Amino acid sequence: MVGFLLRRLVWGLLVLLSVAVITFILSRVVPADPAAFLAGQNASEATVQRIRVEHGLDRPLPAQFVSYMAGLARGDLGESIRTRRSVSADLAQYLPATLELLFVSFVFYLAISFFLAALAARRPGGAVDGVIRLLTMVGTGIPVFWLGMTLQFVFFYKLHWLPLDARFPIRESAPPVVTGFLLVDSLLAGSLTAFFGSLQHLALPAATIVINLLAVGTRLTRAALIREQDRLYVRTARGKGLSPRRILFKHMLRNALSPILTATTMQFGYMISWVILVEVIFDWPGIGLYAYQSFQVFDYSPVIALALVSTAGFVIINLAMDLIYPIIDPRVQSVGA
Amino acid sequence: MKGLQRISGIALVMLLGAVSPALAETGLTFVYADAGEPSTIDPAKANINWELTVTRNVYDRLVDFDLSDPSRLLPALATEWKQDGKTWTFKLRDGVKFHNGATFDATDVKATLDRLLKIGQGQSYLVDDIESVTVVDPLTVKIETKAPTVFLASNLSRIEMLSHEDIAKHGDDLAQAWFNDHANGTGPYEFVSWTRGAQIELKRNDKWWGKFPDKPFDRVIDRFVTDGANRARGVEGGEFDLANFVPLDEALRISSESGFHLVEGNNLWAWPAIYLNMDLAPTNNKDFRNALVKAFDYNAMLQSYQGKAVTPRGPVPSWFPGSPEKDEPEIKTDLAAAKAALAASGISNAKMKCSVPAGFPEFRFAATVLQSSAAQLGVTVEIEELPFVEAITTIKTDKSNCFVLGNANLSPTDATKFFAAHYLKGGFYNSGKFFDPTLQDLIAKLPTVSDPAEREKLLKQAADIVVNAHYIIWTARPKTVVPEPDRIGGYRIDPAEYINARFWELHSNS
Numbered sequence: 001m002v003g004f005l006l007r008r009l010v011w012g013l014l015v016l017l018s019v020a021v022i023t024f025i026l027s028r029v030v031p032a033d034p035a036a037f038l039a040g041q042n043a044s045e046a047t048v049q050r051i052r053v054e055h056g057l058d059r060p061l062p063a064q065f066v067s068y069m070a071g072l073a074r075g076d077l078g079e080s081i082r083t084r085r086s087v088s089a090d091l092a093q094y095l096p097a098t099l100e101l102l103f104v105s106f107v108f109y110l111a112i113s114f115f116l117a118a119l120a121a122r123r124p125g126g127a128v129d130g131v132i133r134l135l136t137m138v139g140t141g142i143p144v145f146w147l148g149m150t151l152q153f154v155f156f157y158k159l160h161w162l163p164l165d166a167r168f169p170i171r172e173s174a175p176p177v178v179t180g181f182l183l184v185d186s187l188l189a190g191s192l193t194a195f196f197g198s199l200q201h202l203a204l205p206a207a208t209i210v211i212n213l214l215a216v217g218t219r220l221t222r223a224a225l226i227r228e229q230d231r232l233y234v235r236t237a238r239g240k241g242l243s244p245r246r247i248l249f250k251h252m253l254r255n256a257l258s259p260i261l262t263a264t265t266m267q268f269g270y271m272i273s274w275v276i277l278v279e280v281i282f283d284w285p286g287i288g289l290y291a292y293q294s295f296q297v298f299d300y301s302p303v304i305a306l307a308l309v310s311t312a313g314f315v316i317i318n319l320a321m322d323l324i325y326p327i328i329d330p331r332v333q334s335v336g337a
Numbered sequence: 338m339k340g341l342q343r344i345s346g347i348a349l350v351m352l353l354g355a356v357s358p359a360l361a362e363t364g365l366t367f368v369y370a371d372a373g374e375p376s377t378i379d380p381a382k383a384n385i386n387w388e389l390t391v392t393r394n395v396y397d398r399l400v401d402f403d404l405s406d407p408s409r410l411l412p413a414l415a416t417e418w419k420q421d422g423k424t425w426t427f428k429l430r431d432g433v434k435f436h437n438g439a440t441f442d443a444t445d446v447k448a449t450l451d452r453l454l455k456i457g458q459g460q461s462y463l464v465d466d467i468e469s470v471t472v473v474d475p476l477t478v479k480i481e482t483k484a485p486t487v488f489l490a491s492n493l494s495r496i497e498m499l500s501h502e503d504i505a506k507h508g509d510d511l512a513q514a515w516f517n518d519h520a521n522g523t524g525p526y527e528f529v530s531w532t533r534g535a536q537i538e539l540k541r542n543d544k545w546w547g548k549f550p551d552k553p554f555d556r557v558i559d560r561f562v563t564d565g566a567n568r569a570r571g572v573e574g575g576e577f578d579l580a581n582f583v584p585l586d587e588a589l590r591i592s593s594e595s596g597f598h599l600v601e602g603n604n605l606w607a608w609p610a611i612y613l614n615m616d617l618a619p620t621n622n623k624d625f626r627n628a629l630v631k632a633f634d635y636n637a638m639l640q641s642y643q644g645k646a647v648t649p650r651g652p653v654p655s656w657f658p659g660s661p662e663k664d665e666p667e668i669k670t671d672l673a674a675a676k677a678a679l680a681a682s683g684i685s686n687a688k689m690k691c692s693v694p695a696g697f698p699e700f701r702f703a704a705t706v707l708q709s710s711a712a713q714l715g716v717t718v719e720i721e722e723l724p725f726v727e728a729i730t731t732i733k734t735d736k737s738n739c740f741v742l743g744n745a746n747l748s749p750t751d752a753t754k755f756f757a758a759h760y761l762k763g764g765f766y767n768s769g770k771f772f773d774p775t776l777q778d779l780i781a782k783l784p785t786v787s788d789p790a791e792r793e794k795l796l797k798q799a800a801d802i803v804v805n806a807h808y809i810i811w812t813a814r815p816k817t818v819v820p821e822p823d824r825i826g827g828y829r830i831d832p833a834e835y836i837n838a839r840f841w842e843l844h845s846n847s
Binding site for chain 1: 366368374376377382384385456457458459460461462514517518532533534535536558560561562563564566567570571573574576577695696724725726727730758763765766
């Protein structure tokens with residue numbers, strides 16, 4: 001197991017290094033001038049040149065690359081020309097908002113897809129199964145940006161049920177920042193109003209992500225449950241007179257989880273790209289919005305850092321899945337373990 | 338399964354139950370939907386709308402001006418001023434305090450202007466003719482200019498005053514890092530916090546020397562809302578109290594609804610203006626440029642502005658003090674004249690590239706109108722959308738023939754800074770590299786002339802030079818329109834500003 005873990009870690013580091021090199025080169029190929037951006041409109045050429053020298057942008061590309069990689073080795077992700085702060089500080093500020101959105105979306109995605117799959121699997125090919133399949137397929141087929149704007153239109157503009165955007169009721173004071181996760185910070189501050197206010201702001205962006213993911217999760221879980229319910233152990237359980245709920249949660253769920261987790265790992269990539277769109281639509285101050293605003297002005301350092309962070313996310317989740325599989329399903333052995 | 342349904346039901350009820358109290362307004366809080374997040378709130382660097390939103394409201398300036406008559410200057414941090422050749426003397430208001438309690442005096446004026454000119458960014462170009470600043474006594478400051486300029490006081494109406502203590506004590510870089518995300522002014526609102534990616538919060542300065550209206554707002558949230566449709570929907574739905582850059586059709590629709598009214602005003606000189614490259618073929622040919630100016634479909638632009646725009650006759654709008662606009666001939670589409678000009682140029686089947694800053698639908702539209710207008714002459718226009726800096730760099734480095742830009746002037750009375758930035762050698766926005774020695778001399782002379790009638794004459798000569806060079810296609814000069822809820826009052830459009838709110842003038846009507 002230790003050897004397996006070490007091999008995966010080395011592979012992960014190689015992947016991160018490759019991503020750093022490729023994104024560094026790509027970011028320098030685009031016709032951007034960060035010094036001119038920093039100097040702002042109306043600045044003289046002398047001012048632009050002074051800023052270029054101050055930020056080392058006048059040096060040859062290989063020298064800039066060596067500096068950047070040396071910085072990376074020290075954990076320095078560079079400075080954002082747009083926010084004029086270190087990228088690490090920006091990520092520390094923006095990342096919790098994204099993680100909170102992804103976590104809540106993920107929990108609801110798993111719960112709803114399992115609930116719908118369980119409903120559909122009770123009578124495969126029946127009316128309920130057909131309706132669920134149709135609705136989830138429609139949800140997945142709708143482009144994320146269109147779905148987000150439609151939800152805003154219906155639930156904010158027409159029904160006035162939910163807020164248009166943001167993480168917290170705008171006119172109220174947010175709880176003191178402890179973890180950056182507003183749900184947690186609200187509870188730490190002992191404010192249920194703040195907790196539900198945050199939850200209410202999470203509703204539409206999370207719904208946008210969940211609806212788009214739902215079809216894959218529901219169909220895979222449905223298929224897994226249908227497959228499991230014909231197995232001998234399920235028939236035996238039924239024969240012993242166990243309740244359907246006990247059979248489902250106690251026996252079938254664990255066996256059905258493996259394919260869902262595999263699909264979820266793959267869907268993480270989609271979630272990263274969707275989260276950019278969702279955060280832009282809902283002005284959600286997470287790394288998706290940060291990425292979008294950085295791309296717009298060709299802000300080198302955040303773009304590279306975000307590529308590294310999302311790649312690291314992939315690597316960590318894949319590694320975690322490799323470790324979790326044998327625990328969920330003892331029949332699965334990690335290769336080389 | 339029933340348990341799951343029960344839990345879902347309880348969660349939904351709690352979620353919806355939380356909606357009402359959370360959306361309820363608490364006290365006199367004003368929410369402004371800004372189109373972007375500042376890169377800095379340092380007054381020495383701020384130059385974009387959403388940066389100026391903060392600096393204009395947190396800091397004060399030496400003088401103010403009458404929005405309905407920009408040539409009439411009003412006291413602010415300075416109560417009196419006079420010009421004597423190259424020397425300006427300002428008497429400062431007594432008893433003004435910064436938000437941290439420090440007293441404002443002449444040392445602060447000197448430190449602010451010295452810092453601004455050293456950094457050389459933001460709005461420093463408005464006062465770059467300052468030679469030196471001298472503290473005469475705590476309430477008197479003398480400013481020497483490189484040459485006599487009648488416009489210094491009005492240009493200082495755009496320069497925010499900082500505390501010399503802040504400049505000295507927050508690092509050895511002129512406190513640039515500190516001022517990027519901290520603020521300590523003497524203005525009507527105090528900076529409270531900046532939640533990155535979300536909003537900046539301000540609170541009312543009870544000790545401000547100026548006067549607030551009845552029912553002013555105690556707390557202001559400057560919220561960053563990048564999407565124009567979201568800003569419009571948020572104003573309409575009551576989430577925001579006001580927004581900048583609400584798309585025109587949305588602004589007109591919202592203001593026609595019950596509970597809203599439209600605030601109209603002038604502040605744009607041209608929106609958009611198409612700059613033609615004087616150095617790169619085929620736009621380096623004057624007759625070719627003339628053909629494009631005459632072929633351009635100005636009516637298409639006017640229609641897109643739904644009656645809220647005119648076609649400019651030159652660079653300076655009629656409402657600007659001393660504008661020569663009324664004496665300029667009309668510019669209109671004339672396809673026959675355009676074809677004649679093209680024939681005179683000797684150019685046929687030309688191809689050209691146009692760089693458009695991304696994120697401005699009107700700019701893209703104007704480029705598309707140019708594309709279709711030019712096609713009638715057999716000229717092919719390729720449009721390339723890029724971030725602003727990259728787009729302007731493309732034309733400056735002769736990789737593009739045209740560049741689309743919006744024109745506004747931050748000085749209430751001085752057109753020369755606008756001309757210097759847009760039409761003189763080395764000007765930042767002079768992307769097509771226009772150069773005319775007579776114009777250079779005229780613009781240098783204009784601020785030194787004390788007779789307004791003589792200045793008007795010189796300004797007309799300057800405008801004529803630019804018009805006759807066919808350097809720019811001024812596609813339209815729209816009015817600025819802002820939908821204001823009836824529950825809010827006091828919003829006015831500043832003719833020498835982008836579309837920003839003067840929070841200290843706003844009040845609740847409810």
